[in-house]
Amino acid sequence: MSVEDGIRNLPLILSGSTPANDKSSLGSKNYSAPPKAVILGGGYDDEAVTQLREAVTSSPGTVKIPWLKADPEKTKAGPTPGSEEYCRAAASRMKYTLGSILARGDLESEDDETFYW
Secondary structure, rough: OHHHHHHHHHHHHHOOOOOOOOOOOOOOOOOOOOOOEEEEOOOOHHHHHHHHHHHHHHOOOOOOOOOOEOOHHHHOOOOOOOOOHHHHHHHHHHHHHHHHHHHHHHOOOOOOOOEOO
16 A cells, blocks of 8 residues: 555545545455554555554544554564565564454554554
């Protein structure tokens, strides 16, 4: 997802609407239930994340949910981004982070904290 696509569509999805572009690559495409988290890969720098979060918080009716962002230090220390090994490691880190958030009950809170995977 480009930052522009996210700015346009994340507020819609997080307010219970369908994205403006039905060809968007966002999420599971199941819009019958609100998402539990926003998960961003390592291609989003802090400025991009700020722009996405501002688009969401400035839009009425959006739900507050956790945001997960790639930890640049873990990415640097791990396998080469784009490799199969990197994809497995990233998926494992995301699952671990989501599991930790779930265990603490933070997926059900109305907090929009950023967690690093």
